[in-house]
Amino acid sequence: MGHRLSDWWLKTAYLDYRLPVVVHSSPGVVLPRLQFNDRHGQIRYAAKLIAGVLDFKTMIDNETLPVEYLGGKPLCMNQYYQVLSSCRIPGTERDSVVNHALSKRPPTHITVVHNFQFFVLDVYNSDGTPLTADQLYIQLERIWNSSLQTNEEPIGILTSSHRNNWGKAYANLIKDRTNNASVQAIQKSIFTVCLDAPMPRVSDEMYPTRAAVQMLHGGGSRWNSGNRWFDKTLQFIVGEDGTCGVIYEHAPAEGPPIVALIDHVVEYTKKSEMIRTPMVPLPMPKKLHFNITPEIKSNIEEAKKNMNIMVHDLDVRVTVFSHFGKNVPKSHKMSPDAFIQVALQLAYYRLYKRCCATYESASLRMFKLGRTDTIRSASIDSANFVRAMDDPAKQNQEKVTLLEKAVKAHRAYTDMAIHGQAIDRHLLGLKLQAVEDLSALPEIFMDPSYATANHYNLSTSQVPAKTDCVMCFGPVVSDGYGVCYNPMEKHINFAVSAFNSCADTSATRLAHALEDALLDMKSLLDQTLKSKL
Ligand code: COA
Numbered sequence: 001m002g003h004r005l006s007d008w009w010l011k012t013a014y015l016d017y018r019l020p021v022v023v024h025s026s027p028g029v030v031l032p033r034l035q036f037n038d039r040h041g042q043i044r045y046a047a048k049l050i051a052g053v054l055d056f057k058t059m060i061d062n063e064t065l066p067v068e069y070l071g072g073k074p075l076c077m078n079q080y081y082q083v084l085s086s087c088r089i090p091g092t093e094r095d096s097v098v099n100h101a102l103s104k105r106p107p108t109h110i111t112v113v114h115n116f117q118f119f120v121l122d123v124y125n126s127d128g129t130p131l132t133a134d135q136l137y138i139q140l141e142r143i144w145n146s147s148l149q150t151n152e153e154p155i156g157i158l159t160s161s162h163r164n165n166w167g168k169a170y171a172n173l174i175k176d177r178t179n180n181a182s183v184q185a186i187q188k189s190i191f192t193v194c195l196d197a198p199m200p201r202v203s204d205e206m207y208p209t210r211a212a213v214q215m216l217h218g219g220g221s222r223w224n225s226g227n228r229w230f231d232k233t234l235q236f237i238v239g240e241d242g243t244c245g246v247i248y249e250h251a252p253a254e255g256p257p258i259v260a261l262i263d264h265v266v267e268y269t270k271k272s273e274m275i276r277t278p279m280v281p282l283p284m285p286k287k288l289h290f291n292i293t294p295e296i297k298s299n300i301e302e303a304k305k306n307m308n309i310m311v312h313d314l315d316v317r318v319t320v321f322s323h324f325g326k327n328v329p330k331s332h333k334m335s336p337d338a339f340i341q342v343a344l345q346l347a348y349y350r351l352y353k354r355c356c357a358t359y360e361s362a363s364l365r366m367f368k369l370g371r372t373d374t375i376r377s378a379s380i381d382s383a384n385f386v387r388a389m390d391d392p393a394k395q396n397q398e399k400v401t402l403l404e405k406a407v408k409a410h411r412a413y414t415d416m417a418i419h420g421q422a423i424d425r426h427l428l429g430l431k432l433q434a435v436e437d438l439s440a441l442p443e444i445f446m447d448p449s450y451a452t453a454n455h456y457n458l459s460t461s462q463v464p465a466k467t468d469c470v471m472c473f474g475p476v477v478s479d480g481y482g483v484c485y486n487p488m489e490k491h492i493n494f495a496v497s498a499f500n501s502c503a504d505t506s507a508t509r510l511a512h513a514l515e516d517a518l519l520d521m522k523s524l525l526d527q528t529l530k531s532k533l
Helices: 001-016 038-059 134-147 155-160 163-173 176-188 206-215 255-272 293-312 327-331 334-354 379-388 398-419 426-437 448-453 507-532
Strands: 029-030 085-088 097-101 111-114 117-122 192-196 234-239 244-248 314-321 358-363 372-377 458-462 470-472 479-489 491-497
Touching: 001 176, 029 206, 029 255, 038 192, 038 234, 085 176, 085 255, 097 155, 111 134, 111 176, 117 134, 117 163, 117 176, 134 192, 155 163, 155 293, 163 176, 163 372, 192 293, 206 234, 206 244, 206 314, 206 426, 206 491, 244 255, 244 479, 244 507, 255 334, 314 470, 334 358, 334 379, 334 398, 334 479, 358 398, 372 398, 372 426, 372 448, 379 398, 379 507, 398 507, 426 479, 470 479, 470 491
Parallel strands: 111 192, 192 234, 358 458, 458 479
Antiparallel strands: 029 244, 029 470, 085 097, 111 117, 234 244, 314 491, 358 372, 479 491
């Protein structure tokens, strides 16, 4: 049943989902800004980064990755085997995912894209050893120098289209043998590195927000949106201006394995020094060619137009909450994740004077091939607390009791969810079983309350990392928010998103309300603690 459910979930949540993967599905990761501002710095860092990923890949290949634990229980490690050498393939009704890691001759190349031009770069020597950062530097420089012209068609932007349209355009694109071979080379590659052009400068405070936008969609067709293959599972982005991050296609894996890989790579780039390796002549990286027919050209123009609409519509705000991190809730014997979720409930309530259906992803990796279930963060207990918090008729002691209850209820739901006892995937299973059996759909699924319960105005996720980074993703409904956070010991990184086309939402307003909620909850606890002493 578990595998069946994972398979159903893969199809329902990802492969049958027809909206563009950009903004609507693929998460981005913003890494700390790097100290360079020219192409040498860019290439040097990209070389180290590639070497770092290959170092991680060795652990995957040798199956020596240490097993992860959650609440003392070992987790299924399968997702780690799905993120390299894999790619999504568009279809006119349903997409699919190919994974070349398990083929007889697994790929030995990555793809590099610069000025919208794709290159195949072999990253292993003939004796099977990975190229060193030094060798990679030379190869990347050759790629850079042979892609200086900036007037190439941004073929990659096709991957940002609505999936049905891209499915149709794809069938047409690969009719040409050259195009087919080029597309296959991208799909088979271990991962993609995007060497981005610099983006407009902004203040230090706004930098993480600007970087998040670059990771999520590339900034639009005149910036870096064409410098991607959005179907590729893993794309590392290194800008000439020191911007660095990742975008990944969500179907094969959740955030945590991606971030674990990133943590490894970031550590690797810190310690790796460029050691001069003896110069063996390396083959020239191969440029991938595309024959652009008038039909393909018109698909590209359409994709550019739609991309620019998405770019204008996405409202993002990345903030660093620097007052405290996991330390404060822990000192009050509260689960930090639950504390943050209750703060989000308070922030939302203060803005809208109501609660909303809230999704938090819970890992099901305690089960073989498990993906996620939903922690429903809006509960009776959270509602009781958020209503009481700003009520002048309520005493602080009562508010604290309600806060403690809300936090406990959230942690209890979390424990149920990670042990497979939540309701959402079970309901999905029942629904899809009825569809498969061609039996009548149980009434609950037709009830308006079911639709309301699944209209998540808040779609949230904790993706913790060792690196001081943050993952970000778009809202799942037109009038909603996406909220992702990385709680560190003494600060919390938040990424909030919304759509500009919705007049009622604002990422900045929610981000500020969230900061206020966290601070107010802390001072409530501090005051009551003091009065007890
Ligand atoms: N008192 C003191 N400390 C507490 C505490 C309490 N009452 N409750 C928890 N803590 C501690 C924990 O021991 C833990 O310590 P650590 O920092 O040393 O590890 C820390 O606080 C964090 O625990 P908590 O905040 O409760 O959350 P969690 O780490 O258990 O994570 C989920 C909760 C839901 C995020 C996690 O179970 C999960 O499912 N993660 C995967 C989500 C996912 O897949 N996201 C990606 C979607 S793309």
